[in-house]
Amino acid sequence: MLTPAAFLDRDGVINEDRGYVSTWRDFAFLPGAVEAISRLQDAGYLPVVVTNQSGIARGYFSEADYRTLTERMCAALADAGVTIGKIYHCPHSPSRRPPCTCRKPRAGMIERAIAELGIDRAASFMVGDKLGDIAAGRAAELGATFRVGPKAIGAKDGATARFPDLATCAAAIVAGDVAVGC
Ligand SMILES: [Mg+2]
Ligand SMILES: [Zn+2]
Structure with a gap:
């Protein structure tokens, strides 16, 4: 049995994108984001985060810094039942040459998750x-793509639908106002 997943970008979706966020002090959940992930989880979607963190290659922060922040984020989400x-x-x-296969817009991270976690591609977004x-x-030929954030509305990006933030996006998905998959 394959699992539907909610693939989520981190900066600008879950937390404020302040540019190369690397410390818990600098990490601020966006309004309604935690609750939104909880709602998606309750609706049967496995939350999976896929995030570009080139600040590591650029030397702005270390892999260990990234790991520490990730642990703090997960602990805070766990407190909310997520x-x-x-x-x-x-x-x-x-600018890596040859380019890696994981950095978005490439699908490497999503493809890895699909293989490792047994995800239903067409039922995921x-x-x-x-x-x-x-x-x-x-x-990655997911069932849908949703653009969120202040720049999302009216963007010509090929997204299935656009929302001001993750909270309104999740509400629309859970309510069935937007379709995921065929
Ligand atoms: Mg982002
Ligand atoms: Zn990469």
Whole structure:
């Protein structure tokens, strides 16, 4: 039995994108985001985070810093009853040659999750605030892609639908206002 997943970008979807967020002090959940992930989880979607973290390759923070922040985030989510299925990150630079296969807009992280976690591709969706998130979800042929954030509305990005934030996106999915899959 394959599992439907909610693939979530991190910065700009779950927490405020303040640019290369690397410490818990700098990490702020966006309004309604934790509750939104909880609602998606309750609706049967396994939350999976896929995040580009080129700050590691750029030397802005270390892999250990990233891990520490991730543990704090997961602990805070657990307090709210949210369990993330798995978190994938790309530590590489966008200028890496040859390019890595994991950095969005490539689908590497999503493909890895699908294989490792037994995910139902067509019943899953990607939520992101950037064009690259939408492109990665489309490349992986997920059932839907949702663009969120202040820049989402009216964007020509190939997304299935656009919302101001994850909270409104999750509400629409749970209510069946937007379709995931065929
Ligand atoms: Mg983002
Ligand atoms: Zn990578």
